Structure formats: C-alpha cells, structure tokens
Amino acid sequence: MTSTPQSTYNVYDDEQPLSTSLGYQLEKIINYLLRRSCADGVHHSVRNTTEQVAKGDQDLAASKQKQFVTIGLSGGSLVQILANTLPYLQLPWPQIRFFFVDERHVPFTSNESTYHAYDQQLFRQLPLTQDHVIKINADLTVEECAKDYEDKLRRLLQESSTNEPSAVQSTNDETFDILLLGMGPDGHTASLFPNHKVLDVDNCLVTYIKDSPKPPQERITLTLTTINKAKHVLIVAMGEAKSQIVKEVIKDKNEQYPIGKIRPAIKTQVRWYLDKQAASQL
Numbered sequence: 001m002t003s004t005p006q007s008t009y010n011v012y013d014d015e016q017p018l019s020t021s022l023g024y025q026l027e028k029i030i031n032y033l034l035r036r037s038c039a040d041g042v043h044h045s046v047r048n049t050t051e052q053v054a055k056g057d058q059d060l061a062a063s064k065q066k067q068f069v070t071i072g073l074s075g076g077s078l079v080q081i082l083a084n085t086l087p088y089l090q091l092p093w094p095q096i097r098f099f100f101v102d103e104r105h106v107p108f109t110s111n112e113s114t115y116h117a118y119d120q121q122l123f124r125q126l127p128l129t130q131d132h133v134i135k136i137n138a139d140l141t142v143e144e145c146a147k148d149y150e151d152k153l154r155r156l157l158q159e160s161s162t163n164e165p166s167a168v169q170s171t172n173d174e175t176f177d178i179l180l181l182g183m184g185p186d187g188h189t190a191s192l193f194p195n196h197k198v199l200d201v202d203n204c205l206v207t208y209i210k211d212s213p214k215p216p217q218e219r220i221t222l223t224l225t226t227i228n229k230a231k232h233v234l235i236v237a238m239g240e241a242k243s244q245i246v247k248e249v250i251k252d253k254n255e256q257y258p259i260g261k262i263r264p265a266i267k268t269q270v271r272w273y274l275d276k277q278a279a280s281q282l
C-alpha cells in the first residue's frame with residue numbers, strides 16, 4: 001500500500017437524514033463517474049457535507065468516462081436505508097449495475113436471501129431490468145457458486161470499462177466503483193468475519209465460506225483485497241452496539257476487526273455514515 005487513505009465520518013440523528021445524505025453522496029459519485037454535470041441539489045435537504053464533497057470532487061474529476069457504474073450492495077439495515085432514498089433520486093438507471101458485496105447461499109425465495117430483501121424493498125421501486133442486477137446462482141454448490149459469481153463480476157468489470165481509454169482497459173481490471181458496506185456488532189463486514197481464514201484469501205475477486213459464525217453458514221463474499229481496490233467505499237453503522245468498534249476503528253485506527261482492514265489502496269476516502277448511537281464514543 002503506497003498511500004494512507006483518510007476516512008471521514010458524518011453523524012446523523014437517525015435513519016432518515018442518514019439515508020438522504022447517503023443518497024445525495026451516491027448521486028454525486030455516480031454523476032461524476034459518468035461525467036454528467038450534477039444538478040444543483042435542489043431536491044436535497046442535506047447539504048452539510050460540503051467539505052467531504054469538495055474533497056470527493058477532486059477524486060471524481062480524475063475518473064474516466066464509463067459505460068456504467070458498478071455498485072456493490074450489502075445486507076442488513078442498508079437495504080431499508082437505500083430503499084428510503086434511491087427511489088427518490090434522479091439517477092441514470094440504465095447506466096447503473098448493482099451487484100452484491102456478499103450474499104447468503106440460500107434460494108432467492110428465502111427470507112434469508114439478501115437479493116430477496118432488495119427485490120422486495122428496493123428493486124421493484126426502480127426502473128431496472130434483470131440485466132441491471134448481478135446476482136449469484138444459488139442452485140450451484142457454494143464452491144461453484146463463488147466461481148460462477150466471480151465470472152459474472154469479471155464480465156461486468158470488462159463491460160463497464162468498454163468505453164474507457166485503452167490505458168485503463170484491461171481484462172484484469174478488478175476495481176469496482178462504489179461499495180456500500182455494513183458492519184456487524186462483531187466488526188464483520190461483507191462475509192468477512194473476525195479471525196476467519198477468509199480474510200487471507202487474496203487470489204480471486206470472490207470467495208466463499210461454509211462455516212459463518214452468523215447464520216446461514218454458507219456465504220459468498222468479495223475478498224478483502226477486492227474490497228480494498230474499490231474507488232469509493234461507503235460504510236453505514238447504526239446503533240449503540242456498534243459504538244465501541246466504530247470508536248476503535250475510526251479514532252484508534254484499530255485494524256484488528258475486518259471493518260478496520262478496509263483501507264482502499266488507491267487514493268480515496270472511506271466515508272462512514274453513522275447515527276448518533278453508533279458515534280457516541282467518538
């Protein structure tokens with residue numbers, strides 16, 4: 001790692017302003033990545049992140065023109081947070097591709113499925129087709145499923161950079177645009193759990209686990225290396241149960257927890273979105 005990326009955090013009273021601000025930031029990033037001029041934010045009520053946005057703009061201006069923007073989703077409370085804001089944004093939907101940072105290896109009909117949760121709460125509110133959401137094939141074994149999902153994501157990355165200048169065109173481009181991460185009370189993020197050997201996997205985009213400490217046991221996940229190559233990482237943590245680890249990771253720079261190992265290698269900020277409870281020890 002050649003640089004020391006900074007992390008910034010914003011604190012909100014509760015879920016609604018947090019959702020609004022996260023949506024606003026996503027809109028900014030997406031529009032800049034696509035080289036659109038962002039409207040002046042008249043439909044946004046939250047404008048208190050000027051400093052972070054200004055810093056982000058410098059990074060964003062350096063981005064190349066893209067075919068579409070790749071956005072990785074996580075489960076948990078993020079589903080509702082995104083459902084609170086994305087349907088109200090004027091985003092260039094045909095140029096957005098959603099995929100999953102991690103997924104539980106269960107059928108899509110199961111209430112345990114992260115895809116199912118997004119489908120029920122968010123996707124059906126958006127003008128998306130099946131092509132706009134890249135998901136696992138849960139009919140495969142978990143090993144095959146990880147390989148199949150890796151192939152799908154590699155194709156996505158290739159297609160996403162089709163219009164980019166040849167200098168950045170590469171079949172080995174492993175850089176997703178935006179990853180939205182949550183954090184468990186144990187400091188896990190994606191399906192990267194504390195002290196689990198999955199944290200050491202670094203020879204692929206996607207891997208699997210069969211012994212998750214949090215059910216269900218079988219899961220597919222981006223590797224830590226893949227996450228740390230992302231251009232923009234936005235982390236949402238809410239609730240008192242998160243406050244100790246939030247403090248240790250943000251303030252004390254503790255890298256022991258999986259969430260503390262999120263240190264993107266390129267010059268970009270990790271942006272935290274916290275509610276007052278999660279931020280109470282900062």
Ligand SMILES: O=C(O)[C@H](O)[C@@H](O)[C@H](O)[C@H](O)COP(=O)(O)O
Binds near residue numbers: 238
């Ligand atoms: O697959 C899972 O078990 C969940 O998706 C999980 O990883 C979740 O994202 C975090 O625990 C944060 O969840 P909350 O934001 O709801 O606390």
